[in-house]
Amino acid sequence: MSSQRYRFLEHTADAKFQAFGKTLEEAFSNAALAMASLMWDWKIIKKESRRSIEVEGKDLKQLLVAFLEEILFLWDVQGYLLGGIEDLIIMKKEKTFNLNAVLLGDTNKGNYAASGDVKAITYNEMEVLEKNGFQIQVVVDI
Amino acid sequence: MELKQISEFKWEIPQQGDMRVPAVIFTSVKLMESLKGDQTLQQAKNVACLPGILDKAYVMPDGHQGYGFPIGGVAAFDEQEGIISPGGVGYDINCGVRLLRTDYRDTDIIKYSKKLLDAVFREVPAGVGKAGIKRLKKNDLFEICINGAGWAVKQGYGRAEDLERTEEYGSMEGADPQHLSSRAIERGIPQLGTLGAGNHFLEIQKVDKIFDPESAGVFGLHSIGQITIMIHCGSRGLGHQVASDFIRLMEDQYGYRDLPDRQLVNAPIGSKLGRQYYESMSSAVNFAFANRQMIAHWVRQVFKDVLGSEKGIDQVYDVCHNVAKFEKHKIEDKWQDVCIHRKGATRSFGPGRREIPEIYRDTGQPVFIPGSMGTASYVLVGTSEAEKVSLGSTAHGAGRVMSRHEALRRFRGEKVKQELQEKGIELKATGFKGIAEEASQVYKNVDEVVRISHESGIGKMVARVVPLGVMKG
Numbered sequence: 001m002s003s004q005r006y007r008f009l010e011h012t013a014d015a016k017f018q019a020f021g022k023t024l025e026e027a028f029s030n031a032a033l034a035m036a037s038l039m040w041d042w043k044i045i046k047k048e049s050r051r052s053i054e055v056e057g058k059d060l061k062q063l064l065v066a067f068l069e070e071i072l073f074l075w076d077v078q079g080y081l082l083g084g085i086e087d088l089i090i091m092k093k094e095k096t097f098n099l100n101a102v103l104l105g106d107t108n109k110g111n112y113a114a115s116g117d118v119k120a121i122t123y124n125e126m127e128v129l130e131k132n133g134f135q136i137q138v139v140v141d142i
Numbered sequence: 143m144e145l146k147q148i149s150e151f152k153w154e155i156p157q158q159g160d161m162r163v164p165a166v167i168f169t170s171v172k173l174m175e176s177l178k179g180d181q182t183l184q185q186a187k188n189v190a191c192l193p194g195i196l197d198k199a200y201v202m203p204d205g206h207q208g209y210g211f212p213i214g215g216v217a218a219f220d221e222q223e224g225i226i227s228p229g230g231v232g233y234d235i236n237c238g239v240r241l242l243r244t245d246y247r248d249t250d251i252i253k254y255s256k257k258l259l260d261a262v263f264r265e266v267p268a269g270v271g272k273a274g275i276k277r278l279k280k281n282d283l284f285e286i287c288i289n290g291a292g293w294a295v296k297q298g299y300g301r302a303e304d305l306e307r308t309e310e311y312g313s314m315e316g317a318d319p320q321h322l323s324s325r326a327i328e329r330g331i332p333q334l335g336t337l338g339a340g341n342h343f344l345e346i347q348k349v350d351k352i353f354d355p356e357s358a359g360v361f362g363l364h365s366i367g368q369i370t371i372m373i374h375c376g377s378r379g380l381g382h383q384v385a386s387d388f389i390r391l392m393e394d395q396y397g398y399r400d401l402p403d404r405q406l407v408n409a410p411i412g413s414k415l416g417r418q419y420y421e422s423m424s425s426a427v428n429f430a431f432a433n434r435q436m437i438a439h440w441v442r443q444v445f446k447d448v449l450g451s452e453k454g455i456d457q458v459y460d461v462c463h464n465v466a467k468f469e470k471h472k473i474e475d476k477w478q479d480v481c482i483h484r485k486g487a488t489r490s491f492g493p494g495r496r497e498i499p500e501i502y503r504d505t506g507q508p509v510f511i512p513g514s515m516g517t518a519s520y521v522l523v524g525t526s527e528a529e530k531v532s533l534g535s536t537a538h539g540a541g542r543v544m545s546r547h548e549a550l551r552r553f554r555g556e557k558v559k560q561e562l563q564e565k566g567i568e569l570k571a572t573g574f575k576g577i578a579e580e581a582s583q584v585y586k587n588v589d590e591v592v593r594i595s596h597e598s599g600i601g602k603m604v605a606r607v608v609p610l611g612v613m614k615g
Contacts, residue, residue, distance in 0.1 A: 008547045014209070015546055061404070062393065069386055076379045077328050115573035117339035117615075119382045120233040123389075123404040124209030139209060141233045141382075142340055142546060 006034035011139060015118070016125065019136045027134035028064065028099070029085040032071055035121075035140060036082045039075065040114040045083030047104035056096045060128045063090070063097045064136065068121045071103065079108040118142055143183060151203075151598045155183060160402070161190040167201040168532065168598050173590060180207040182214075188402040189217050194224025194411075196480055197473045200532055202487045203594035204511075204541035204586060208232070210405035213486035216535045218471055219411060221479045226416045227408035228392070228423070230483030232464040233385040235423055236430035237342075237376030238309070239461055239510040240438055241521065243362040244445070245454030246369040248348045248610065254448055256568055258346060259611040261444040263570045266344060266437050266613070267336050278331050283429075286334065287319035290428030291460075294435035300442070300457075304435060306499045308460040309489065309507075312431045314467065317424035322380075323387045326422075329379030330429055335436040337615035339576055341539075342375040343515065344437065344613040350518065351606040357523045358605045360505045361458050370607050371455070372519060373437050374512050375615070376464070377430035384426045388419040411481050420466065420481075427465055434460055458521070459508040461488050463538040469497070471533055482533060490536040490601045492526035509601050513588035514540050515580045516562045516569070518608045520592045527599035536601030537592070540585035553578040562612070571614035580614065 006019040017034040021027030036042040053070050057063030074080035080103075088101040108114055119141040127137040146154045148166075153174065155165040165186040169177060177183055182205050189211055190199040196218045205214030210229025219225055251258060278286075286293045291305055291312030305312040322330075337344060349368040352358045363370070377384075389407055395415055398404045409416035438457065446452040466483045473480070491498050492506040502508065506524040513519045517540075528534050544552075555574025558581045562569050571577050595601040 010548060011207075011545050058394065062390065065386075065390075073325055073329070073383075077325075077332070113573060115339065115575045119340070120386050122209040126404070141209065 005030040014122070014139050015142050016137070016139045020133060022133040024090055024134045025088045027136045028067060028090065029088050031064065031136045031138055032068060032082060032085060035068055035071065035118060035138070038118055038140065038142070040081050040112055042081070042083050045081045045112065046106045047083050048106045049080070051080065051103040052100070053103060054098065054100050056098045058096055060097055061123060061126050063099055064126070064128060064138070065121045065123070067099050068138070072118060072121070074103070081105045081108050081112055081114060143187070145183070151594045155187055157190070161187060162195050163190050163198050165190045165199040165201065167205065168203045168594055168600065169201070169205065170590060170594050173203070173586065173594070177205065182207050182212045185210070185212040185403070186215065188406060189215055189230070191402055192217070192219070192225055192227070192406065192408065194220040196220055196478065197533060200535065202532070202535060202537045203598070204486070204537040204539050204591045206541045208485065210403055211483065211485040214537065214541065215485045216483065216487045216533050218473070218480035218482045218533050221411055221468070221481060224411050224481055225408035226411045226419055226466055226481055227406055227483065228385045228388045228419060229405045229407065230485055231385065231423060231466050232485045233382045234376040234464055235381035235384060235426035236465055237463045238430060238434065239463070239512055240373045240434045241458040241508070241510050242371040242438060242441065242455050243458050244369045244371070246449065248367045248369065251369055251449065251610070255346065255611050258444060258448050259568050259570050259613060261448055262344060262441060263613050265440040265444050278334065280327055283327055283330055284319045286432045287322070287425035287428050288317055289313050290431035291435040294432045294439070299436045299439035304438065304457045307457040308431060309462050310427070312435065312460070314424040314427045316421060317428050318421035319425040321418040321422050322425060323383060326380050326383035326387065329383050333378040333380065334429070334433055336378060336433070337375045337437065338378050339615045341580060342615045344374070344441070345372045345609045346611040347372055347519065347607040347609050349605055350608040353603040353605060354523065357505045358521070360502065361508050361521060361604065362456055363521065363605050371441055372510065372512060372607070373434050373441070375430070375433060375437070377426040378433065380429050381426035384422045388422065391415060423466060427462065431460065461510055463488060469534070471529070484535055486538050487535045488538045489534055490522070490524035490528040490532070491534050492524050492529055509536060511537055511588065511592055512539050514582040514585035515612055515614065516565065516567050516609060517582045517588060518606050520588065520603060521605045521607065522592070522595060522601040523604050525599055525602055528601060531598070532600045536595045540588040540591055544584035546579040549579050549581055549584045550575065553581040553583070567609050568611040569614070576614055
């Protein structure tokens with residue numbers, strides 16, 4: 001198991017990445033950071049503002065789409081830049097998976113460089129696998 | 143996979159397995175090689191498996207791998223038996239291109255091109271996350287979704303004749319915003335009047351070649367050196383949200399287990415959810431028309447301020463690249479009402495079609511194929527041949543051949559900008575990263591794409607325009 005959080009793979013039209021984690025939660029967190037890295041340098045974002053989020057999905061892939069889209073929405077509408085994630089918990093309920101997390105980040109007031117507009121999260125080539133821990137693969141539409 | 147070459151620029155995947163119809167790919171020997179290397183052909187095959195598909199599943203000359211449908215994918219579905227799929231339209235609903243012609247010549251603006259570009263950059267809000275215009279209310283947004291470019295003209299952005307020179311006359315019938323999610327509304331409100339990032343751009347160009355003087359004349363393009371302005375953008379976050387919302391709703395209602403690709407989730411055209419998607423997608427289409435209408439207005443203002451007049455800055459046309467709509471097509475010798483999906487493809491109607499404005503009814507509609515940043519773009523004319531062989535469609539752009547990631551490894555934005563400057567092209571962008579990602583080398587050669595369209599007869603070359611100034615979102 002590499003300690004690498006995520007890596008980008010070749011994809012002609014869009015951006016494709018794999019994210020890794022010892023747990024499913026860690027892999028989900030790293031997938032969010034991978035997506036953020038397409039738009040800003042999440043490592044330098046001050047953790048000034050906390051946002052609690054909750055999303056659900058009928059399966060893990062739908063949950064992943066909902067989770068990443070939540071971060072995209074906060075960026076698109078509020079200029080919220082993700083810098084880290086705390087307390088990410090995924091729970092399996094009877095018919096759904098639920099995810100709760102606290103996002104740490106800052107609102108961009110022009111003090112950060114953010115570029116590259118991720119339009120949406122696709123199901124194309126999406127994988128959520130238990131493999132040396134967990135491995136997630138996502139193609140985002142740019 | 144069985145693949146048959148039918149003619150110099152046309153291949154067919156014969157009906158096999160679960161395919162309900164064959165798939166047809168317009169390409170060349172050279173470009174076919176890159177298609178074989180990715181999922182384009184498999185995605186075309188998948189489209190051919192969808193319920194109610196008529197005629198064939200098509201891939202246009204700029205086709206490349208997408209998600210669900212390939213980019214450059216065109217398919218028609220039976221109104222009764224068929225489906226409608228957000229994956230057949232894409233996330234950037236009504237991403238499209240508007241072309242303005244002017245009476246200015248390159249010699250008139252040569253001294254002012256930097257000033258023009260700076261002013262455009264100031265007046266046309268660019269870049270991700272920047273606010274567009276004064277905050278709209280929900281009611282305003284609904285009106286925009288219903289009336290499209292017509293709303294913008296009513297507000298004083300542009301002229302009534304611009305509407306006539308816009309696909310769907312600037313407003314899709316049947317748009318109804320009542321099923322837009324609050325998120326779609328929230329994303330739409332601050333983004334009206336913005337270009338957005340990625341491959342979107344605004345170019346000040348000059349006519350560099352005229353292939354078909356007669357059609358060019360009808361389009362208002364008369365001479366080499368004439369200045370044109372091209373605007374390429376879409377429905378922004380509102381469109382993206384509509385696509386995402388309905389993909390989820392359709393998954394929840396209809397499931398995706400029988401589909402060859404989850405991204406092809408769909409609903410029957412006549413179902414409640416299918417209709418709601420169509421009404422919401424049409425709202426996003428109209429939002430994008432209004433968006434380009436406002437940007438075009440600001441460009442005219444800038445020309446007026448810098449050069450003294452906006453006279454002669456007329457709209458040639460405005461075309462959609464990502465859309466589903468109802469059209470009549472002759473399939474197996476029978477006129478049929480179909481729900482056509484064009485994802486990364488341009489309508490290419492020839493002479494006589496009632497959907498195109500009277501001024502173009504003898505020539506066919508204008509079609510614009512933007513090249514990559516810093517390279518030529520083309521003006522084509524729609525053909526009756528396209529109506530026979532490609533459901534009235536042709537290419538929409540150059541089509542990428544290199545990933546953004548690879549582009550960032552290979553190119554530096556500063557260097558790309560400098561190289562363009564050496565070619566006499568001014569560039570303004572919000573960041574260097576976006577410039578590197580859009581370097582011209584990452585695209586297929588647009589000349590080859592256009593040549594395939596021309597030789598196949600699905601869109602004929604009229605003129606070529608080259609950039610003098612480029613603004614990237």
